[in-house]
Amino acid sequence: xxxxxxxxxxxxxxxxxxxxxxxxxxxxYYGIRSVVLAGVCIAAAVFAELVSLRLMKRKFSADDLTCxxxxxxxxxxxxxxxxxxIAFIAVVFAVVAAKNIFGGRLxxxxxxxxxxxxxxxxxxxxxxxxxTEPHVKTGVFEAPSALVNSASHTFxxxxxxxxxxxxxxxxxxxxxxxxxxxxxxxxxxxxxxxxRSISAGAFIGTIFGTGFLAVVTPAVQSRTDxxxxxxxxNMVLFAAVYIISDVRIAPKRDYYAFFYGLFVGVVSYxxxxxxxxxxxxxxxxxxxTPVALGFRNLENKIETAAMEYETGRGLISxxxxxxxxLSE
Numbered sequence: 581x582x583x584x585x586x587x588x589x590x591x592x593x594x595x596x597x598x599x600x601x602x603x604x605x606x607x608x609y610y611g612i613r614s615v616v617l618a619g620v621c622i623a624a625a626v627f628a629e630l631v632s633l634r635l636m637k638r639k640f641s642a643d644d645l646t647c648x649x650x651x652x653x654x655x656x657x658x659x660x661x662x663x664x665x666i667a668f669i670a671v672v673f674a675v676v677a678a679k680n681i682f683g684g685r686l687x688x689x690x691x692x693x694x695x696x697x698x699x700x701x702x703x704x705x706x707x708x709x710x711x712t713e714p715h716v717k718t719g720v721f722e723a724p725s726a727l728v729n730s731a732s733h734t735f736x737x738x739x740x741x742x743x744x745x746x747x748x749x750x751x752x753x754x755x756x757x758x759x760x761x762x763x764x765x766x767x768x769x770x771x772x773x774x775x776r777s778i779s780a781g782a783f784i785g786t787i788f789g790t791g792f793l794a795v796v797t798p799a800v801q802s803r804t805d806x807x808x809x810x811x812x813x814n815m816v817l818f819a820a821v822y823i824i825s826d827v828r829i830a831p832k833r834d835y836y837a838f839f840y841g842l843f844v845g846v847v848s849y850x851x852x853x854x855x856x857x858x859x860x861x862x863x864x865x866x867x868x869t870p871v872a873l874g875f876r877n878l879e880n881k882i883e884t885a886a887m888e889y890e891t892g893r894g895l896i897s898x899x900x901x902x903x904x905x906l907s908e
Contacts, residue, residue: 588643590774591777592649594771595777596648596649596774603652605654606843607759609757611718612717612719612720616664616781618655618656620664620668621654621655621668624668624672624675625650625651626645626648628647628676631676632675632680633684638684643685644685650696651671651693653822655694655757656756656757657693657697657756657862658700658757659709659710659757659904661711661718661724663704663776666707670696672813673699674699677695678691688828691865693822693823698862698863700900701863707857709733710727711729712754713726713758730754730756731754731755731813732814732858735809736814736857741805748808750762755813758818758820759818762812766817769817769820769821772821777827778825779826780834781831781835781842782830782831782838783820783825785837785841785842785844786820786842787814787817788841793849795807797853799852812856814860815859816845819906820841820861823862823865824840824865825837825841831876840868840872843868847868851863
């Protein structure tokens, strides 16, 4: 039990370090407003965790600070100029309704950050999908101006992505404050997979499913461009790393996790291609919760059957040894 708790803390630390790197890049592009937004989200998460655990008559422990990583993920999915009140409400919903009501940290059903994002999308969709251009820095209490659609929105509706490969790698295009830094996300994915802090199977399945359909049924004339832009837009890479590959949600075995990620990648690409649904992968990750749960139940049945088989073999072996001893 102690070993499991220690592993959980190390995973949380790995996730937080990569998220803070993305937050640093967000600060570079959008200024102090992005940092304050992240602070509001983290404070809201700790507050909601404390209150909800107290109402459930549970003690708050250091392990419950994992709620801060979910809050930071949500903050990085928002525009840098997101209304603080909306961000606060979204995080409280994610912690209380999407996590603790279903059993809390040890019984995760779906990603709290993804659930919080979908909640805001259905309630304040316009504010969620309006952004400032990179290097346009808004004061902490200043009303945002000159808001634009994301580069993903433009690509979904027109098939045009007016940014160089260098700008794509650095995240120099409009979108969620932390979900557009492609180079940092790629590095984070590699580090987290190497550290086994995210599900390698789920990540590979998501990227493969999206990439395969992007080549087979391209969104633009060039299959190469379709592959490239489909992976860097609509928060595909960010969601693949921090939502779908979350070890608390994804199936444990890479084989099953791969197919879980594959299904999410394929369905979300179809929604983007047919309905130009911006950031569809986050919505699909929540809707596909039964798939992840189904794979997990299958894994548990296989493990139980294997244990029963080994126990049975052990009993038979013991009986054989006893019979041999008696015969002697």
